[in-house]
């Protein structure tokens with residue numbers, strides 16, 4: 356076997372070893388015998404050096420005209436296009452999802468890069484008329500400073516791009532801590548930005564554990580913005596620390612996404628949508644369809660058809676183009692799936708298909724689990740309330756649209772939802788009443804596009820959005836500017852206040 360490549364931290368434009376000299380391995384979740392790379396096991400000292408570098412670079416980068424920053428991003432997007440296939444293959448090896456999906460992940464980074472490049476020529480502010488004669492006023496966005504970005508493993512390039520690119524276009528500098536399961540995709544993205552001409556210190560990468568790298572990063576007094584995607588447990592910690600330091604904090608923490616299927620729905624569409632919504636990316640999307648809320652009139656036929664399709668899904672190494680579902684990301688995630696399967700059975704849900712870990716033959720060295728469907732699930736069971744982040748779909752039966760919407764909203768999360776119906780009135784009522792950040796009509800809960808806001812209500816986040824121009828609010832401050840060109844002290848101004 357060839358020696359795995361070694362990746363160093365990127366600090367101030369230089370690739371350097373961690374202060375401790377320690378490293379860790381990144382292995383392929385479909386075949387853990389394969390080491391993807393050796394990465395730096397960093398600590399607080401490396402975070403300190405990276406934040407200092409980002410702080411120095413900020414003095415220069417914030418003054419680079421935004422259209423120039425946009426040109427660099429545009430060039431990076433072109434490089435990503437050229438390297439897309441290689442990066443998708445790297446991502447499948449480090450994360451496990453199938454090639455079609457990793458190509459989509461890189462494509463999202465490309466889209467975000469072009470989108471934010473264009474923002475370099477907009478970054479629109481406002482002008483308003485003044486209450487005074489001879490006075491002009493406007494509001495402009497200004498950068499905030501050093502941004503600390505903490506990213507998950509399920510969208511190893513897309514999610515980092517949703518954070519890095521808006522931060523940079525506004526004029527901030529960044530320190531990113533990638534998920535330890537998928538750091539390579541962040542290196543690939545950043546390499547394109549470096550090759551496109553991003554100056555030293557504007558982007559810094561520090562790899563290592565959440566506790567030794569993530570924590571010091573969020574606590575660092577010179578980090579003004581924290582953008583985090585991951586678990587609710589860590590997200591709430593980030594929020595608490597951020598509040599103490601009066602930082603901008605943006606959190607995206609998952610979902611328990613419902614797909615409502617009414618009795619008039621096109622079941623061919625539903626079966627396709629539910630299979631990819633639930634089992635695409637092995638269920639490891641925060642937008643994954645994890646609850647199917649089906650009308651009693653069609654639930655029997657739908658359950659049978661879904662079970663048949665799920666049973667025939669080809670599971671394996673995502674580099675094989677015929678494979679449809681890859682492994683879970685790691686042993687702990689696989690154990691979570693197993694635990695929830697046991698919980699579902701013990702709660703009295705009916706296991707329709709799947710439910711087992713795959714260990715034989717080609718599966719022996721990976722974290723594979725069968726696509727699993729439970730029927731007769733009651734709305735308050737744990738498998739209907741808690742995010743599993745694995746290939747498990749719960750089917751809940753309802754008798755009306757009102758009940759379906761009530762069940763759909765009755766969870767602690769509010770990221771994405773879907774309704775399948777041919778009744779335009781039902782569709783509009785669902786669009787109005789589903790309390791989620793994203794609603795799909797006759798499409799599954801996955802597949803967001805980057806130029807609309809992405810994020811959710813309730814426990815999904817803290818009110819911010821990634822994607823769309825709304826993401827710029829996380830990475831900027833508004834400054835209102837008043838220019839008085841009368842040459843005198845205007846009386847009305849004094850009298851008014």
Ligand SMILES: NC(=O)C1=CN([C@@H]2O[C@H](COP(=O)(O)OP(=O)(O)OC[C@H]3O[C@@H](n4cnc5c(N)ncnc54)[C@H](OP(=O)(O)O)[C@@H]3O)[C@@H](O)[C@H]2O)C=CC1
Pocket residue numbers: 505506507508509532533534535536563564565566568569570573584585586587589590592607608609610640641688691742743744
């Ligand atoms: N909303 C989403 O898209 C995602 C949701 N999840 C949810 O989270 C669950 C667990 O996944 P997991 O990867 O463990 O999620 P985590 O929240 O632990 O990890 C997300 C990121 O936070 C980092 N991190 C971990 N601990 C800390 C800390 N104390 N301070 C700062 N940063 C930290 C991680 O680093 P490191 O990788 O080094 O641990 C990683 O980069 C999943 O089952 C799923 O429910 C997970 C991923 C994405």
Ligand SMILES: O=C(O)CCC(=O)C(=O)O
Pocket residue numbers: 509510639640641642643800801802803804
């Ligand atoms: O499929 C989507 O809508 C995007 C999903 C996503 O970004 C996520 O699961 O974190």
